[in-house]
Amino acid sequence: MHPFQYQRTETADQAVAAVAQDPAGTFIAGGTSHVDLMKEGVLHPSLLVDVSGLPFKQITAHEGGVRIGAGVSNTAAATSADIRQRYPAVSEALLAGASTQIRNMASMGGNPLQRTRCPYFRDPTQACNKREPGSGCAAIGGYNHVHALFGASAACVATHPSDLAVALSALDARVQTLGPDGPRTIAFPDLHRLPGDQPHRDTVLAHGELITSIDLPAFSGRSHYLKVRERASYAYALVSCAVALEMNGSTIGRARVALGAVASKPWRVTAAEALLAGQVPTEPLFRAAADAAFADARPLEHNAYKIPMGRNLMVRALLETNGLQPLQGPAGTAFAASVGGVAGQFAVPR
Ligand SMILES: Cc1cc2nc3c(=O)[nH]c(=O)nc-3n(C[C@H](O)[C@H](O)[C@H](O)COP(=O)(O)OP(=O)(O)OC[C@H]3O[C@@H](n4cnc5c(N)ncnc54)[C@H](O)[C@@H]3O)c2cc1C
Numbered sequence: 001m002h003p004f005q006y007q008r009t010e011t012a013d014q015a016v017a018a019v020a021q022d023p024a025g026t027f028i029a030g031g032t033s034h035v036d037l038m039k040e041g042v043l044h045p046s047l048l049v050d051v052s053g054l055p056f057k058q059i060t061a062h063e064g065g066v067r068i069g070a071g072v073s074n075t076a077a078a079t080s081a082d083i084r085q086r087y088p089a090v091s092e093a094l095l096a097g098a099s100t101q102i103r104n105m106a107s108m109g110g111n112p113l114q115r116t117r118c119p120y121f122r123d124p125t126q127a128c129n130k131r132e133p134g135s136g137c138a139a140i141g142g143y144n145h146v147h148a149l150f151g152a153s154a155a156c157v158a159t160h161p162s163d164l165a166v167a168l169s170a171l172d173a174r175v176q177t178l179g180p181d182g183p184r185t186i187a188f189p190d191l192h193r194l195p196g197d198q199p200h201r202d203t204v205l206a207h208g209e210l211i212t213s214i215d216l217p218a219f220s221g222r223s224h225y226l227k228v229r230e231r232a233s234y235a236y237a238l239v240s241c242a243v244a245l246e247m248n249g250s251t252i253g254r255a256r257v258a259l260g261a262v263a264s265k266p267w268r269v270t271a272a273e274a275l276l277a278g279q280v281p282t283e284p285l286f287r288a289a290a291d292a293a294f295a296d297a298r299p300l301e302h303n304a305y306k307i308p309m310g311r312n313l314m315v316r317a318l319l320e321t322n323g324l325q326p327l328q329g330p331a332g333t334a335f336a337a338s339v340g341g342v343a344g345q346f347a348v349p350r
């Protein structure tokens with residue numbers, strides 16, 4: 001590992017100032033993602049500013065919804081009674097990720113900022129424009145079975161790995177930040193970037209911009225998250241789907257659907273959402289919505305399997321969210337699996 005300086009700060013202002021003044025400085029929270037990448041020689045920060053001691057560890061009521069401090073652990077958020085009851089997709093997505101030990105360390109600010117699991121990004125001997133701009137993309141001519149169907153560019157075809165981010169996108173969460181130019185609010189679906197010709201920039205955050213909290217807006221509908229993975233536990237999504245559904249009597253008032261592991265950001269499928277609004281929920285309607293969601297998919301050499309897998313997953317997520325089909329197996333996984341110590345106790349509120 002390269003030598004680096006480590007600093008703890010007592011206030012968010014100090015943390016922002018410390019990172020902002022060092023071009024190779026960065027924040028660290030739980031360290032579960034960042035330290036691995038340093039050990040693997042992928043990242044070489046000169047300064048780590050530890051934000052885990054900052055006072056952002058509360059889950060509070062906020063404007064009819066819930067404010068989750070950036071320092072709240074993934075476990076604390078997943079098991080919060082408020083989040084389980086009002087935003088089950090968030091709890092399910094968190095429990096579908098990593099392991100109990102990692103979730104105990106991982107923070108709500110750090111989780112959506114974890115880097116891609118593209119194997120070439122994580123191997124410093126391979127060409128990767130995200131790790132080293134201008135070096136090329138080994139995935140495009142390589143084995144690209146976990147890569148993107150949507151929004152990719154000639155420079156990068158990576159996907160974003162966070163399960164949580166998919167649920168936050170479907171629920172239109174808002175990210176509160178403090179940067180060198182002061183505080184701002186970012187709509188969650190706008191947080192992550194498409195690669196374009198700058199794949200090394202994953203998000204719209206400025207250098208030294210700190211996430212202070214994530215706000216879940218008021219929501220009285222049903223939400224749900226499903227994930228397909230190669231192993232039943234401790235594996236990243238091949239495809240995932242989060243649904244937030246609000247009914248208006250017997251018809252769908254509003255549907256929001258985000259797909260995971262298909263793009264460099266959680267992929268909101270607005271054409272499908274428009275098709276669902278105002279309709280009576282049926283399986284044929286959900287199948288038509290899933291067809292619309294994947295109509296613009298652009299598969300690579302090895303990842304076309306994600307299209308039927310994603311369509312079927314989206315139909316099932318809609319059926320289970322709506323209640324037309326009962327939940328199968330533990331929450332947060334498309335296959336019966338252990339997803340954490342409290343998995344299986346949750347159901348989508350009826
Ligand atoms: C073996 C393993 C399996 C995993 N499986 C999954 C999985 O299936 N699904 C899944 O979603 N995740 C999975 N993860 C990833 C895990 O969820 C993340 O590592 C974790 O959520 C990151 O949180 P952290 O606090 O440890 O972040 P850190 O590692 O501390 O930081 C991650 C990034 O966020 C930045 N950062 C942290 N906090 C802030 C802040 N407040 N403001 C601005 N920037 C900040 C850091 O600079 C860094 O770039 C897995 C991880 C491991 C090691």
Ligand code: SF4
Pocket residue numbers: 116118119120121127128129130131136137138139140155156157158199
């Ligand atoms: S897909 Fe992106 S992250 Fe993966 S090798 Fe290509 S440039 Fe790097």
